[in-house]
Amino acid sequence: MSYRDITWQGLWENNPALVQLLGLCPLLAVTATVTNALGLGLATLLVLIGSNITVSLVRDFVPKEIRIPVFVMVIATYVTVIQLLMNAYVYGLYQSLGIFIPLIVTNCAIIGRAEAFASKNPWQRAAFDGLMMGLGFTLVLLVLGAIREVIGNGTLFDGANLLLGDWAAALRIELFSVDYPLLLAILPPGAFIAMGFIIALKNIIDQRRAERASKPVKEVTRARVTSQ
Amino acid sequence: MIAKSMQRNGLILAGFAVVATLLVMLTAKLTAEPIAREQQRELLQVLNQLLPAEVHDNDLYASCRLVEHSALAKQPTPLYLATRDGKPTAAAVEVIAPNGYSGAIRLLVAINWDGTVAGVRTLEHKETPGLGDKIEIRKSAWITSFDGMTVNGNDDNRWAVKRDGGVFDSFTGATITPRAVVQATARAVQTFQAERDNWAALPANCGGAEA
Numbered sequence: 001m002s003y004r005d006i007t008w009q010g011l012w013e014n015n016p017a018l019v020q021l022l023g024l025c026p027l028l029a030v031t032a033t034v035t036n037a038l039g040l041g042l043a044t045l046l047v048l049i050g051s052n053i054t055v056s057l058v059r060d061f062v063p064k065e066i067r068i069p070v071f072v073m074v075i076a077t078y079v080t081v082i083q084l085l086m087n088a089y090v091y092g093l094y095q096s097l098g099i100f101i102p103l104i105v106t107n108c109a110i111i112g113r114a115e116a117f118a119s120k121n122p123w124q125r126a127a128f129d130g131l132m133m134g135l136g137f138t139l140v141l142l143v144l145g146a147i148r149e150v151i152g153n154g155t156l157f158d159g160a161n162l163l164l165g166d167w168a169a170a171l172r173i174e175l176f177s178v179d180y181p182l183l184l185a186i187l188p189p190g191a192f193i194a195m196g197f198i199i200a201l202k203n204i205i206d207q208r209r210a211e212r213a214s215k216p217v218k219e220v221t222r223a224r225v226t227s228q
Numbered sequence: 229m230i231a232k233s234m235q236r237n238g239l240i241l242a243g244f245a246v247v248a249t250l251l252v253m254l255t256a257k258l259t260a261e262p263i264a265r266e267q268q269r270e271l272l273q274v275l276n277q278l279l280p281a282e283v284h285d286n287d288l289y290a291s292c293r294l295v296e297h298s299a300l301a302k303q304p305t306p307l308y309l310a311t312r313d314g315k316p317t318a319a320a321v322e323v324i325a326p327n328g329y330s331g332a333i334r335l336l337v338a339i340n341w342d343g344t345v346a347g348v349r350t351l352e353h354k355e356t357p358g359l360g361d362k363i364e365i366r367k368s369a370w371i372t373s374f375d376g377m378t379v380n381g382n383d384d385n386r387w388a389v390k391r392d393g394g395v396f397d398s399f400t401g402a403t404i405t406p407r408a409v410v411q412a413t414a415r416a417v418q419t420f421q422a423e424r425d426n427w428a429a430l431p432a433n434c435g436g437a438e439a
Contacts, residue, residue, distance in 0.1 A: 032358040062244075066237045070244050077248040081255045088259035091266040152358075159367070183401050186358045 001121075003128055010132025017140035018202050022109035027141060028191040030100060032152065035159045037145030040100040041138030045131070047082065047104050048113060051075045052130035055118040062119075071114040079105050093163075109137060140198065147194045152185030154178045271351075275308055275320055278338035278347040283317045284310035292434040295321065295427050299415040306434050307427055316428045317341050319420065322351065325412035329404045330354045333363070337416040341424065344378045348413055353405075360405035370397065370406070379417045387414040 001009075016022045023044070030036045054074050062070050083101045086094040104110065113133050118126035149156055154176040160168035184190045268289065275288045291311070294304035301324035310318040320338040333353040338346035348371050350363045362368035373396055379387060388394025389407050398406045420427075 061240070063233075063237055063240060065233075066241050069241060073244050073248045077251055080252050084252075084255045084259045084263070088262035088266065091270070186401075 015136040016109040023107040026103040031145040034145040037141035045134030048134040049130035052118040052126040055114040056123040056126035293430045325408040345374045359402040
């Protein structure tokens with residue numbers, strides 16, 4: 001698979017959140033604001049790249065029958081080590097991202113990529129696949145976070161300074177002020193509903209593209225019919 | 229044949245498990261000290277916010293002592309005593325609110341010697357993000373609404389959320405969290421009023437005093 005294909009697969013065609021529907025638990029749990037979505041997205045991206053590289057490097061030593069438990073161990077070790085290191089050396093970031101890190105272990109997108117891609121490809125490609133799948137996941141998180149934050153709170157980038165440092169406090173946009181947050185948008189059911197609309201939108205776009213692409217194909221089939 | 233491949237796979241799996249465990253253990257050992265240092269720094273920062281330099285001239289972290297009272301927590305809990313010229317001026321005590329929406333909430337309640345609240349901070353909680361987490365100072369100023377208040381007697385009905393007839397706001401969609409915090413803070417203040425002299429007489433035996 002070429003790098004272009006990997007990019008396309010990760011960002012759109014085989015997007016982990018929209019098409020594979022993997023990692024829904026963390027996705028729905030933390031996308032109440034753009035800031036949280038960005039935090040989880042970045043943390044997932046890093047772990048995904050790391051675990052893909054590791055799985056790809058050990059793939060020749062792992063018999064097929066025990067690959068799943070080995071991958072689980074690799075990912076769990078990776079996440080634990082990253083959590084400890086962040087806790088020790090980037091405490092400020094850990095406090096913002098900390099709650100997302102254990103959630104990453106529950107993200108089946110990571111073991112999914114280990115099994116479907118990293119265990120069959122050299123480490124450079126596996127790393128690139130991790131990057132693209134991670135980006136695809138992060139983009140969906142951001143869209144979902146933005147929708148829920150605007151509908152629920154009337155703001156965007158609320159609390160960005162907790163993640164990015166004090167300068168980011170200026171990023172906060174108040175679109176309209178609400179006396180009471182719209183609970184439906186903030187709670188998980190709202191996330192499910194918004195997620196449904198995003199998937200529907202992607203399917204509509206795909207359908208339009210397929211229709212446009214299939215026009216010349218139709219003429220070819222007609223030619224076949226007359227030949228029968 | 230099968231026995232052989234089972235043995236081989238078992239050994240490989242065990243090998244990975246050993247390497248993984250070693251890696252985690254090694255990292256845990258290497259990071260234990262910086263993590264403890266960061267947590268101590270964090271605690272000190274909170275302590276200094278609640279008990280500013282004007283009210284004490286001692287090392288708060290070294291003044292730590294474990295106090296035991298069923299109204300605070302099931303286990304003994306650390307109390308930091310602020311003294312000025314050798315006289316106690318205030319104290320900060322860790323309290324557990326066991327009845328949060330999702331589990332216990334750890335609070336640090338600082339109380340002036342006259343029994344008024346100097347400040348409250350949330351140390352640890354698992355409340356719903358976006359709803360119950362407004363008890364964090366970085367999310368909302370709500371937790372400062374205790375500042376300067378005191379508890380009069382055992383049935384001070386101001387110490388409840390507004391929905392229960394008290395004076396403290398609750399958050400839209402989350403009443404249980406602020407209710408738990410208000411009750412725990414009230415318990416801490418009441419217990420302090422009754423026990424403060426006993427507590428001040430205890431020897432320092434935890435935190436910075438341990439080493």
